[in-house]
Amino acid sequence: MARHVARRDPRAHWLLLLLGLVALLAALSFNGLVTNVRGGSGPAQTPTAPAPKQVSAAGPVLRLDGPTPVTRRLAPRTLALTFDDGPDPRWTPQVLDVLRRHHARATFFVVGARVNEHPELVRRILAEGHEIGSHTFTHADVGNMPGWRAKAELAWTRNAIAGATGREVTLFRPPFSSTPAALTRPLYDALRDAAGSGHVAVLADRDARDWERPGVPAIVRAATPQGGAGAAVLMHDGGGDRSQTVAALDQLLPRLAQAGYRFTTVSEGIGAPASMLPAGAGARLSGIAVRWAQTGAGWLASAMNLLLGVALVLGVARLGVQVVCAQLHVRRVRRPRRRRPVVGAPVSVIVPAYNEAANIAATVRSLVASAYPTLEVIVVDDGSSDGTAEIVERMRLRGVRVIRQANAGKPAALNTGIRAARADLLVLVDGDTVFQPDTLHRLVQGFADPRVGAISGNTKVANRRRLLGRWQHLEYVIGFNLDRRMYDVLECMPTIPGAIGAFRREVLLAVGGVPADTLAEDTDLTMKVLRAGWRVVYEERAIAWTEAPSSLRQLWRQRYRWCYGTLQAMWKHRHALGEPGAGGKLGRRGLPYLTVFQVVLPLAAPAVDVFALYGLLFLPWSKLVLAWVGLLLLQGFTAAYALRLDRERFGPLWALPFQQLVYRQVMYLVVVQSVVTAVIGNRLRWQRMARTGEAAALAPPAPVR
Template identity: 75%
Template sequence: MGRHIARPDPRAHWLLLLLGILALFAALSFHGYVSGVSGGTGRPATGGPAARPATDAPAASESGAAGGPVLRFDGAAPASRNMPGRTIALTFDDGPDPVWTPRVLDVLRRHGAHATFFVVGSRVHAHPELVRRILAEGHELGSHTFTHADIAALPDWRRDVELALTRNAIAGATGRHVTSFRPPFSSTPAALDAAGMGALRDAAETGHFAVLADLDTRDWQRPGVDRIVASATPERGGGAVVLMHDGGGDRSQTLAALDRLLPTLSKQGYRFTTVSAGLGAARSDLPAGGAAELRGTALRYAQTAAGWVSAAMAVLLGVALVLGLLRLAVQLVCARIHLRRVRRRWQRPVEILDSVTVIVPAYNEAANIAATVRSLVGSHYPALEVIVVDDGSTDGIADIVESLGLPRVRVIRQANAGKPAALNTGIRHARADLLVLVDGDTVFQPDTVHRLVQGFADPAVGAISGNTKVANRRRLLGRWQHLEYVIGFNLDRRMYDVLGCMPTIPGAIGAFRREVLVDVAGVPTDTLAEDTDLTMSVLRSGWKVIYEESAVAWTEAPSSLRQLWRQRYRWCYGTMQAMWKHRGALAERGPGGRLGRRGLPYLMIFQVVLPLTAPAVDVFALYGLLFLPWSQLALAWFGLLALQALTAAYALRLDRERFGPLWSLPFQQVLYRQVMYLVVVQSVVTALVGNRLRWQRVTRTGEAAVLVDAGVRPAS
């Protein structure tokens, strides 16, 4: 392979990725904050919301106020006021609601009544037209916090934020700001405790006065129309502030009660008006300045954008989940089909006695080369030769192989030109018609070659993939790669075999007909994933490519994160090169068409697109930890983990592996996959900016060779 001249790797994309993740998390968090609204009066409790209990809590009158529902703390001492006789100030909480608020307004207009609406700031942003209609029809606005939060339970800074955001939201929608305030989860003055009183005092410091209620209809409980009407009717002709709701749930009973209450009490001489008009005071909503309107408008756009982001993330998560489950279902079905095929094949084994040449390209593989060559020569196959191509090694590979003195082994030396060039050199010098291509760190079992070439009994088969297994799996990183090979790679290969679209024969173990390699002009040298590029070329030449799971080759996986990153970076980048190179397969027929319309879309979705979105999905998961019920998240996560564990157990059983590594699966999901996703990000950025990636070789320790050469099955 010719040497690539590479510009410095891009680094700014990591900063952009970090900023993008932070921006996404900020948008989701803002959406979580503004949408964390609970409808109805009171805290959530068993059987529904409930107002703040008054037990062991001093009433408003005991705190210096006169006990009326309208409380002011802007004077030398707290003061309260009551509605005059036969004056009812209807108040509605938790809106605006796109369904119920217009209906409430229609009823009020039909009966010529006015009311005060205590609106939730985040809902004002969602429905600004309803707030404008409230004012246009002569009603009054008040604040009900931004997220329907229990301000008595909030820190001081959060109280200020809730009130300021609500004031800005109303200013942005209407050009006015409000001074009246009703705290969520409140009812009558008698229900105020010390914490609630303190919260009202804090609100007064930001220019608000409090409006509680004389009569709480508790309509959010839907007690029935008669009960609501009775709860809203003052005794003996008195006046009252009446608490009702136009949002937060089904308000059909509220509408029916309102339609009955208004004409009934009007005939008794009651008037229905706003809180300020009822007290004979000036309106509580005042003109806002331009700065407040601008802040409110900007906040509304931010909330809208955050809602779009959250909705998009929910769709993305749903699509990813559906695709993942479909992939799993197809993999499992294909695994069963492939298993039956393999059983039928080995019920009638065909003795392939054609000579086989095994080609081993090697560059600085001194740690493993002796074990590799000895395992090949020890194969239970009668007609086999081994060619080791020393690709300009500096660690004496050729001398090591020659010193073994093994029969049927040839060594070819050449100047360093890369793995594809070394493979092509071996192909030119091979004598057999069946060629097995092997990495220099791979160790075969005695029956591997025999099992690998059985598929050539079918004259349509041009190439066969073997089963690569991780030998050095004692450490955690090795266990994770072992699981990845068994669960991911091998399940995929069974599926590809059944669907006729195998995109990759691994460089560690693959068999080819010589005529196939002649058809495709040898191993390609213009991509970094030469094994994928070659396999795709074989399919596009009209040959079948199959998977022989019983042909096992042991390989040494990267033993450090740095080495793993370099290997997977090359694999991912090279695979994208090969996909782009063979995009013409989309319009072909036969095996090439199956590659183009099955294999390439699968690779694009599951090896490029979904991994690119994984950081966003992880941010969404973090958002869920902060804003969603942990019980639901735990159920979903453990459910998916259990499904993955069952799949992993099945895959391990198919590969005749022990179940021991399954304990590391949760850690693999949390840690290992993040590295794999970031590899994809790096590879895509490298491709987009036009950089060329140099060949990167993984440093070998010889651990796999020691384990397998000693006849010890790697521990699980």
């Protein structure tokens, strides 16, 4: 009806939202990669073709950057202890303590993600004279992944070490590797690719298999070379419980020292120059940036887990409060403590109408057919161009008046009807709404309580045959009517719907009539009534059938206006927070509830959906399915309970799972759009819904009066 001119159309926020969600998914995915780091050795893939014989039968150190592989072995009675999968805050310090106690040096092949988590341990390894090599960034099987990913794993690890220590590494041990004899062709090809970026591959002569935890004696036997031969021994200082490794190391070192062994690094053991070189400024800065990114991604994932936890707690608490309040409301309405006098005072029904030709006849007929002794119906035609007024006039029904005015908006039409009304009880009805015969009688009975200034009826969706209609039907029953029962009990009803609401005339005059400075005039008016000190209640048995949007575009336009108008009304009545009486109940109960459940949580919903996608990629599907089914059952219980309270069939429940895939996203994107519109200061135009007349089928024939 009212038309406000938009100053600018805020569309850049959709691009910003999309980029933000992509960035969030990228950060969460990065966190998923680094937190799913595993440990241990052994093959990670099904056996494939072996590596060339000149490599599989050679020494453990492989230089593959030339046309012919170059391999090296350790000198006799030289032991290069190597430790994979660290640094670990528990086991790496214990391994270092044992090495220092026995004056032994070793080589640590570190995982880049763990370097970023514990850079101080890497610096301690170097400070105590040990050597560091790369073990990829996420303990990934480089022989079973695309080449770009393998290069990224090596580059990230090299930068992580550079950022933590100022040194670059050249030694590289692939995860899930063992001795040269166990080298597969895919892994050999991956090592050749790694050689192209300056890496020297280091395998092992002896695999202690300590990751299997076979017992300390077995680890000592597996790590002991035969006949005084030199060896590179594969052990682990991270990736699991390494208590047996520490104990075995404490036995192995003195035993081999007595046999004349010296314990050194891989590079010294083969007589090669130092493998660690000073890192350039670019590598150090890249390493620091990756560490910050990993830390930030971890914080973000923790924040998302906290958000989900808070949302779940709030959702369960909301359900608990709704159920308790609904039960109290049922007892109070259906089993009142004392019988109140029947209200039969004259009623004026005001119907603002703008281009309502599809439904206006059905609306008026249903009102005239009401089982109520004295009423008048005032149809205020707000400049319609489709013959709405003429349709009503041709019906020639007793007690029905038509008032024409130039288009001025719904609030102005309502105020015109209020001024023209003769009764002291006024019912405001939308032009697409159909009443049941007993609706009007039930609606006004609450006025027997002199404290009640306004009453909300029970709005139901008439056009619910299609999927979109069923979704809206469930929303009306669950999200609107279940909430209204709670609001009634807590005495903080924020909205009487425009489709069906009753008011005392004195109340409307006292608050200045229907306000026109927000797009949610029904919410604005209800809040004004509460702040004026009156009670606002809900009558579940006063049923009005209304036509809901029949397309996603119409739904978007309607809910956009509702949400934006509600934000306007909430801001307008924010001072109710500090008021006493009914206004204070609105401010300290109703407004926080609206803020949390209609603004804050919907704004967070896109991030929650991204987190769900992250879960599909990185979390066990069994847990995800269990969580999804659990939430769906909770929603199903809520929906079934609300349907039972409203005496509705349970048939539409089948549409509930699909509602989470489309309808929910539309609703939270509406909130995003509304908040952005409000923040940047745009004024939203009135968005009128196209009527199809489906609600008219519910109207009874009008009696002759």
